[in-house]
Amino acid sequence: MKFVILDRDGVINYDSAEFIKNPDEWQPLPGSLEAIALLNQAGYRVVVATNQSGIGRGLFDMSALNAMHQKMHKLLSQSGGRVDAVFFCPHTAKDACNCRKPETGMFEQIADRFGIRLTGVPGIGDSLRDLEAIHAMGGQPILVLTGKGEKTKADGNLPEGTLIFDNLQQAAEYLAKLPEDE
Template sequence: MKLIILDRDGVINQDSDDFIKSPDEWKPIPGSLQAIARLNQAGYCVVVATNQSGVDRKLFDMATLNAIHQKMHTAAQQVGASIDAVFFCPHMADENCDCRKPKPGMLQEIARRYDINLKGVNCVGDSLRDLQSGFIVGCLPHLVLTGKGSKTHEKGGLPPGTQVYPDLAAMVEKLLENSSSEFNIAI
């Protein structure tokens, strides 16, 4: 199975320091949903892994989070894209849970649910914690400069081997180009 793990805010949709608290606030980054469609067409299973501490902060409830995700799924479907699953952590950092990125618990749960070893799986994020959680479980880290990505890149300290792209569309373009090249060599 070809699996790719994407962060949500700042990778698929516009990010906000005030959190995305309603479906109206969820706005896709131009080209991101089309990039997901391209991944689907290339045989990738697309999974989202996102920290959503706004739930524990009482900024929004589970019904609202589900409505936000429904809007994301619907918008993706409108361009021929499919997001297979959304995994999220509702906890604040001070709760010290295993599922909040940069800890690997959420990604380990993805590995269990899909019965897959995450070594070599592409993991895309806009923050250091996204990349760290993926790196810990053997994922290939990809930083996009959308959302908090530019600030993350400026601060440095990225996991070894991190590839940097302007946005998800550019990352997918390069990934599929490399896959195509590898396929042509194998023939």
């Protein structure tokens, strides 16, 4: 079974400097839901790993986060796609936890939950911390230029071997064409 790990805000849905705090604010980026469906059709299990420090900051609570994810799952289902699991870090940077990207705690949890090694597993994100976390686990960092992606690319210092695509749709099309053994 093939796996791909996606960041959420700026990759699947629009991001905001004010945080995405409720289901009304959670709006999918054009083509992102169809991209996940394409990944599923190509045999990928799709997992989301997302920093959600808005919880730790008191901007929204777990019921709001769950409602956002329910909306994501429902819209994905209507598009013929699915996400197998959502992992999130509720902490702020001040908490110094091991799960907030660029730390690898969420990725270790994913590996444990699914009984896999993340070597070579693609990790798609729009920020340097997304790419650093998957790179640290031996995965394939993929930058999309949506969300914070343009700024991340311009800032440079991307992990070695980072692939760059305009959006999740282009990344999914690339991954869907890879031979089974890659």
